[in-house]
Amino acid sequence: MASKSIVLPPLVPYPRLSWRSNMLPEEWEACLDAWISLTEAHLAIPSPDFVRISAKDESLPNFLASYFAETALSHDENSLANSSTTKRLRKQAYLLFHRLVGVDKSPESLLRWEVLADVCKVYGKEKGSKVTTLVWSKHSSIIEGSLGSVKSLLTEELDAGIKGDLKGSEIQLRRLNQLLHASPEAASFFMAGDDFVDALISCYKLMNPPLRKVIISTIYLCIIGLTEGPNPRFSSLVDQLYSLSAAAEAHKKGPTNVNDSLVAELVTVTPVLKQLQQRIDASGSGSSRAKSVIATLQGFRKPGGSGRPLRLVKKKTDKGKGLADTDNHENSGVHVHQMSLISQVQDLFPDLGSGFIVKLLEEYNDNTEEVISHLLDGSLPPSLNNADRHEEFELPNEPSSSHADLVLHSTPPQLPTRRNIFDDDELDQLTVDASRLHFGRRNPDQTADDVLQDRSTAPNKAAILSALAAFDSDDDERDDTYDVADVGGTVDSANPEESNPENNSQQSAHDETLFRAYKSSPSIFARDATTRRSKERAAIRQDTGMTDEALEGWAVMLSRDPRQMRRLETRFATFKGEQTSLESTSWKAVEGEEDGNGNGNRSRGGRIRGQGRGGRGGRGGGGRGNGNVAGTSGDKETDVARQRKEANKGSRANHNRREGRARKMARGGFPG
Structure with missing residues (x-):
């Protein structure tokens, strides 16, 4: 009879993060102690009384639902998650929830898919x-009723495309993935039929990277869920794989990119095909039908998409400005390159903490596919299987204790102030009227029509008319083209190079000395120590008074300037008048050639006589002598050449022009 008199106070809902942040630590600890005491009291009630008292207490479902929801939302932000009191409340909440859903008449508010998804995220796959x-x-x-409503809602929103609530669908899918990861029954429920999968494939065509990422996780968890549980559904799995293969083939025939499809991304970024092959082989139910469809899907893998990408890690250079703590430095930078790998694993296992994922990556050499495979198979080593899966990775914040003592310095001088034209004005002296100050436009509501209608600032019409009357349009402007004062200064026609004849003669003498030395031996101007100590270099330095750097620079500039080289060669040529004869520069036939050779002379136009255009032999070119029409009068060969001058012009149509002119003149025409 004593059990009938048990009366426990109700539990208040778990507060939001914004409320918890405003509470003092002492107040928060008192709330945690109260919740722990009440949950332990409910767990201590015997089973018959538990059904009568706890199962009918409306405050328990409200508290548990709010606790799971807020803990799941602030899973990565709660600073008190590692305290002993929080861990104790977390354990008691799970035991109380497990006991409530185990009774025949459980509160329906705890059987909604949202609550189950939050429980799976907070407590992981095993307990979930x-x-x-x-x-x-x-x-x-x-x-099934709760999941059926969200399935139909998501199918409708995803099929609507850009007209649907894409952000809301992304949030719902991300939350649903927690349940799909832990419940094979839920995965089988969503894979029943083709409407949900077709909606995912259709919505993936939208260029929405966050939503695409969630869709890949959803379809992956649904497919893997068909192979888990006490009764794997391999027949349904093969049917779904055939549907995915048909969708990929249809996308391949379309106008879009072949690799921009859900199936190509799924088989490339996730180990789904490898996992399916291993589980089918392990179950002993492998068939040629399953192997063929897996091989077909393997063909849609993106080129170069398999394998873990190599990432270059840029290490911070130690500049030696202080004594660094070696341990802290290594711990703070060793996991920087693993941040992207951690996000890949957390996309599929959001309940895992970053610290636990770092341990997994270290165990399997940063291979995300191997990490995901062992997590799905539950084949982690004992050291990792018993570790805290919600552990978060924290960078060390303790400063190094080995810093050198700071040296005292005198106060640096005050920086100079810059002055401008606005100094000491009314705004600088803060004497301006506050009514004249405004942010942005003075009158934001004023339009262009208002400005045109406002005549207060318009110019005076009388002033404009008087200015026009004073203007004489017939008055020509003065032509100041040749005014020296308006040109901008006179031009000095003197040659600045001839202003100092002594300097010019001295420079000319130096140039001659340097040029003759350069022409005799350019190695004198080499830029090495041996050449600088040589006697030849010393003689040049003494003659010119120039340094080694100046001499070497002069030689370098001369070698880079061919025009200067030619100019100096012209000025300081070594010609002294010893030339006694002038050689002919025109071409002449070699004496002794046969007269019958057509190559001996050139006809007009520069061709060799006896040769026609295009390399063919000329007409009538052979057998000519070596006479010249410009030779000495009375010479036999010259006379013959003059007689035969017009002989071969028929080949060039000169006779036609000559005869045509003769006929024209005979008819009484005039020349020209």
Whole structure:
């Protein structure tokens, strides 16, 4: 009879993060102690009384639902998550929830898919799978109704494309993935039929990277879920794989990019095909049908997309400005390159903490596919299997204790102030009227029509008319083209190079000395120590008074300036008048050539006589002598050449022009 008199106070809902941040630590600890005491009291009630008292207490479902939701939302932000009191409350909440859903008449508010998804995220796959299996075994109709409503809603929104609520669908899918990861029954429920999968494939065509990422995670978890549980559904799995293969083939025939499809991305970034092959082989139910469809899907893998990408890690250079703590320095930079790998694993396992994922990556050499495979198979080593899966990675914040003592310095002088034209004005002296100050436009509502209608600032019409009357349009402007004062200064026609004849003669003498030395031996101007100590270099330095650098620079500039080289060669040529004869520069035939050779002379136009255009032999070119029409009068060969001058012009149509002119003149025409 004593048990009938048990009366426990109600539990208040778990507050939001914004409320918790405004509470003092002492107040928060008192709330945690109160919740722990009440949950322990409910767990201590015997089973018959638990059904009568706790199962009918409306405050328990409200507290548990709010606790799971807020803990899941602030899973990575709660600074008190590692305290002993928080861990104790977390354990008591799980035990109380497990006991409530295990009774025949559980509160329906705890059987919604949102609560189950939050439980799976907070407690991980192992504990979440136990709870979901219990719910499906005792309350399958209720959970199917909850999942059916969200399935139809997501299918409708995803099929709507850009007209649907894409952001809301992304949030719903991200939350649903927690349940799909831990519950094979939920994955099988969503894979039943083709409407949900077709909606995912259709919505993936939209260029929405965050939503695409969530869709890949959803379809991956649904496919893997068909192979898990006590009764894997391999026949349904093969049917779904055939549907994905058909969708990929249809996308391949379309106008869009072949690699920009859900199937190509799925088989490239996730180890889904490898996992399916291993699980089918392990079950012993492998068939040629399953192997063929897996091989077909393997062909849609993106080129170069398999394997873990190599990332270059740029290490910070130690500039030696202080004594660094070696341990802290290594711990703070060793995991920087793993941030992207951690995000890849957390996309599929959001309940895992970053610290636990770092341990997994270190165990499997940063291979995300191997990490995901072991997590799905539950084949982690004992050291990792018993570790805290919610552990967060924290960078060390403790400063190094080995810093050198700071040296005292005198106060640096005050920086000079800059002055401008606005100094000491009314705004600088703060004497301006506050009514004249405004942000932005003085009158934001004023339009262009208002400005045109406002005549207060318009110019005076009388002033404009008087200015026009004073203007004489017939008055020519003065032509100041040749005014020296207006040109901008006179031009000095003197040659600045001839202003100092002594300097010019001295420079000319130096140039001659340097040029003759350069022409005799350019190695004198080499830029090495041996040449600088040589006698030849010393003689040049003494003659010119120039340094070694100036001499070497002069030689370098001369070698780079061919025009200067030619100019100096012209000025300082070594010609002294010893030339006694002038050689002919025109071409003449070699004496002794036969007269019958047509190559001996050139006809007009520069061709060799006896040769026609295009390399063919000329007409009538052979057998000519070596006479010249410009030779000495009375010479036999010259006379013959003059007689035969017009002989071969018929080949060039000169006779036609000559005869045509003769006929024209005979008819009485005039020349020209």
